[in-house]
Amino acid sequence: MIRRAVEDISTGSDSDYSSTWISWFLSSKGNEYFCEVDEDFILDRFNLTGLNNEVANYAQALDLITDQLDDEVQDELRGSLDVQARLLYGLIHARWIVTARGLAKMVEKYKRGDFGRCPRVLCQSQSLLPVGLIDVPYEKSVKLYCGRCEDLYSPKSSRHGSIDGAYFGTTFPHLLYLVYPTLIPPKTGPPADGPAGAAAAEGKTRRRGREELPDVTGTEGVGEGISTASVALKAERYRPRIYGFQLNETAKLQRWQEAMRDKQVARLEELEERGS
Amino acid sequence: MSRQGQADVEEDIISGGDEVMEEPEEQEDGYTSSTPTSTLTWISWFCSLPGHEYFCEVTEDFIEDDFNLTGLNSMVPFWKEAMEMVLDVEPDEDAAKIPDVSIVESSAEMLYGLVHQRYILGRAGQQAMVDKYESGIFGSCPRVYCVGCNVVPCGRSDLPGIDTVKLFCPNCNDIYVPPSSRFQGVDGAFFGTTFAHLFFQNYRESAPAPFWKAPASGGSSLSPRSSASSSRSSPFVNPNPYGGQKRAAGYVYVPRIYGFKVSERAKCGPRMQWLRLRPETPAQLDMVDWRGRWIDEDEYEDDEDEQDRRMEDFDPDAADEDDDEEEEDEDEEDGAPPGQQQQHGQRHADSIPTVRSVAHSVRTLPTAPRPDGAVAVISLPGTGGGKVKMVRQWNTRPPALTGAA
Numbered sequence: 001m002i003r004r005a006v007e008d009i010s011t012g013s014d015s016d017y018s019s020t021w022i023s024w025f026l027s028s029k030g031n032e033y034f035c036e037v038d039e040d041f042i043l044d045r046f047n048l049t050g051l052n053n054e055v056a057n058y059a060q061a062l063d064l065i066t067d068q069l070d071d072e073v074q075d076e077l078r079g080s081l082d083v084q085a086r087l088l089y090g091l092i093h094a095r096w097i098v099t100a101r102g103l104a105k106m107v108e109k110y111k112r113g114d115f116g117r118c119p120r121v122l123c124q125s126q127s128l129l130p131v132g133l134i135d136v137p138y139e140k141s142v143k144l145y146c147g148r149c150e151d152l153y154s155p156k157s158s159r160h161g162s163i164d165g166a167y168f169g170t171t172f173p174h175l176l177y178l179v180y181p182t183l184i185p186p187k188t189g190p191p192a193d194g195p196a197g198a199a200a201a202e203g204k205t206r207r208r209g210r211e212e213l214p215d216v217t218g219t220e221g222v223g224e225g226i227s228t229a230s231v232a233l234k235a236e237r238y239r240p241r242i243y244g245f246q247l248n249e250t251a252k253l254q255r256w257q258e259a260m261r262d263k264q265v266a267r268l269e270e271l272e273e274r275g276s
Numbered sequence: 277m278s279r280q281g282q283a284d285v286e287e288d289i290i291s292g293g294d295e296v297m298e299e300p301e302e303q304e305d306g307y308t309s310s311t312p313t314s315t316l317t318w319i320s321w322f323c324s325l326p327g328h329e330y331f332c333e334v335t336e337d338f339i340e341d342d343f344n345l346t347g348l349n350s351m352v353p354f355w356k357e358a359m360e361m362v363l364d365v366e367p368d369e370d371a372a373k374i375p376d377v378s379i380v381e382s383s384a385e386m387l388y389g390l391v392h393q394r395y396i397l398g399r400a401g402q403q404a405m406v407d408k409y410e411s412g413i414f415g416s417c418p419r420v421y422c423v424g425c426n427v428v429p430c431g432r433s434d435l436p437g438i439d440t441v442k443l444f445c446p447n448c449n450d451i452y453v454p455p456s457s458r459f460q461g462v463d464g465a466f467f468g469t470t471f472a473h474l475f476f477q478n479y480r481e482s483a484p485a486p487f488w489k490a491p492a493s494g495g496s497s498l499s500p501r502s503s504a505s506s507s508r509s510s511p512f513v514n515p516n517p518y519g520g521q522k523r524a525a526g527y528v529y530v531p532r533i534y535g536f537k538v539s540e541r542a543k544c545g546p547r548m549q550w551l552r553l554r555p556e557t558p559a560q561l562d563m564v565d566w567r568g569r570w571i572d573e574d575e576y577e578d579d580e581d582e583q584d585r586r587m588e589d590f591d592p593d594a595a596d597e598d599d600d601e602e603e604e605d606e607d608e609e610d611g612a613p614p615g616q617q618q619q620h621g622q623r624h625a626d627s628i629p630t631v632r633s634v635a636h637s638v639r640t641l642p643t644a645p646r647p648d649g650a651v652a653v654i655s656l657p658g659t660g661g662g663k664v665k666m667v668r669q670w671n672t673r674p675p676a677l678t679g680a681a
Contacts (some may be wrong), residue, residue, distance in 0.1 A: 051386065121432075134489075149551065150531070150550070154418055170532050171533045178533065178538075178544050232550065235547075240444070256554055259564040260550040264547075
C-alpha cells in the first residue's frame with residue numbers, strides 16, 4: 001500500500017488518490033490506451049478461463065488487481081507480482097473490450113481520440129483504435145488501426161509502442177465497427193468524431209474533401225442502412241508528381257490498384273443487386 | 277499558431293545571433309576563436325534550430341548566383357535585407373530603417389526555404405539529402421507493413437503558406453504527418469512537391485519496386501521482419517531499369533475477427549486493401565491500360581487501333597480521376613446497349629479471374645492464422661442480439677487460444 005502511494009506521486013496522477021490497483025494502473029503514464037474493466041467481470045472466474053496457465057503467481061496477481069492481497073506477502077515477491085498483475089490485467093482487458101460493456105467504454109475513448117490520430121495526411125486526423133497482431137502475449141507490440149484507410153500504424157510514442165498487442169487482441173477494432181456500424185468512418189471529408197478531430201482537420205484538405213463529396217452521409221460516418229459497396233471510390237489518394245507530371249512506374253501501379261478497386265466495387269455491387 | 281511560437285523562439289535566438297554578427301568585427305583576434313558560436317553562419321545556425329532537421333545547408337555559391345533566384349524577389353518582402361542576413365553580409369547603414377529585426381528574420385526564412393526548394397533538386401542538393409536520408413534523419417514510415425522504410429520530406433504545394441511539411445514513403449507511395457509537432461511550423465513549400473520523387477528517380481536502389489511476391493516459405497512469413505531479411509535468396513532485379521530497384525515490403529493488413537477474415541460482403545468489411553496492394557509480377561501492371569481498365573485479349577486489338585487517338589487526348593488524370601468520361605468513352609467504342617452502361621465495372625471483373633483470387637489469398641499477411649485457414653462471413657442480425665452472441669462465443673474460445681500459445 002505504501003509503495004503504491006509513492007508511485008502515485010511519481011506518476012503525477014493528482015486528482016483522485018487512486019483507491020484501487022486498477023485506477024492506479026489506468027492513471028499511470030503510458031497506460032492511456034487501457035479502459036477500466038468492471039470488477040464483476042474480473043470476479044467471474046468463467047471470464048478468466050485459461051489465464052492461470054499464462055500468468056505466474058496467478059492467484060496473488062488476481063488478488064493484487066482486485067485489492068485483496070494480504071499485506072503479509074513478502075517484498076521480493078511484490079516486485080515480480082506487479083509485472084504479473086499487469087500481464088493478467090492486460091489479458092483480461094483483451095477479453096473485456098470485446099464484450100458489449102467493454103466495447104461501449106472503448107467507444108468513449110475512441111470518440112475522445114485517446115488512441116491518437118491517423119498519421120496519413122489524407123485520413124485527416126481520423127481517430128485510431130488499438131489492435132494486436134497476435135493474441136498471444138510477448139510476441140508483438142500494440143498497433144493502431146485506422147478505420148478510414150484500413151491500415152495499421154505504429155504508435156508515435158515509445159511508451160505506447162512497448163505495450164503488448166495481446167492486451168487488445170486482433171479482433172477488437174473490427175468487432176467494434178461490426179457492432180457500431182454508424183462509427184465506420186467515411187472515406188472522405190472531415191472525420192466524424194468530436195470537436196478535437198474537427199479542429200485537427202482544420203486545413204486546406206478539408207475544403208477539398210467537401211467540394212468533392214457534398215453528398216457524404218452527414219458527419220455521422222457510414223449509416224446503418226447505407227451501402228458501403230462503392231465507398232472506396234470516394235477515397236482520396238496521393239499522387240507523386242515531378243514538376244506536375246506523374247511518374248510512369250508509380251502511375252502504372254496506382255492505375256493497377258484502382259483497377260483492382262473497381263473490380264471489388266463491381267463485385268460488391270453485383271452481390272448487392274442479387275441480394276436485394 | 278505553433279508557427280507564432282516558433283517565431284518567438286527564433287527572435288530570442290536571433291538577438292543572440294546579432295551579437296555574434298557584430299562582435300567579430302570589434303574583437304576579431306583571440307575572442308572569436310574561443311567561442312564556437314561565433315564561427316556559425318546564419319545558414320548553419322538556421323539548419324540547427326529545433327524543427328529544422330529536415331533542411332540541408334544550401335551553399336552560398338548557389339544563393340549568390342542570381343539565376344537560381346529568378347522570380348523569388350517578388351515573393352519575399354525585404355529582399356535585400358533578407359539576402360544580407362542569409363549570407364551574413366554586414367548590413368548597410370540605412371538598414372536601421374527597418375523597425376523590427378523579426379520581420380527581416382521571417383523574410384530570410386522564406387528566402388532560404390524557397391532557395392532550398394530549388395537547391396535540393398540539383399545534384400549537390402540531392403547528394404546532401406541522400407546523406408540525411410541514409411542516416412535516417414527524416415524518420416521512417418509509421419505504417420506497420422512498410423517495416424520502417426525511410427521517408428523523405430515533401431510539400432503539398434510549391435507556394436509558401438499553403439501547408440506544412442509532410443513525409444513521403446516510397447514503399448506505400450503515401451504521405452504522412454511528421455510525428456513531432458515541432459515540424460508543424462515548417463512550410464512544405466521549402467521542400468516542394470517534386471523533390472521526393474526526383475530523389476527516388478535518382479536513387480533507384482532506395483525506391484521499392486511496384487510488384488511483390490510473398491516469400492514461398494510458409495511459416496516464417498508471419499513476421500514481416502523475417503521476410504524482409506530473406507532477400508539473401510536471390511538479388512532483386514526490376515526489369516524496368518527506370519523503376520525502383522529495391523525489394524518492396526508488400527504485405528497488406530487483413531482484418532480478422534476471432535481469427536476469421538472479415539468478409540468483404542460485410543458492411544464493415546475491407547474496402548481499402550487496393551490502396552496498398554502490389555501485383556506479383558511486373559507484367560501484371562501492363563494488364564491495365566492508361567485509362568485504368570483491364571486489357572482483355574478481345575479488347576486488345578481495339579486498343580491498338582486507337583493508338584493515335586490515345587496520343588492525342590492523353591491526360592494523366594483522365595484515367596483515374598474522371599469516372600464520367602470513362603463511361604462515355606466506353607459507349608463510343610463498343611456501342612453497348614444502355615443497359616450495360618452501369619455494368620462496365622463488372623466486365624472488368626470477369627476479364628481476369630485469376631488475379632482476383634490471388635489478391636485475397638497469398639498477398640495478404642495472416643496476422644493471427646488459424647490452422648484450418650477458414651474464411652467465414654460474420655454478420656450480425658441485430659446490434660443487441662449480436663453482442664450477446666459474440667460474448668458467448670468468446671467465452672468458449674480461450675482454451676483454444678491458450679493451447680496455441
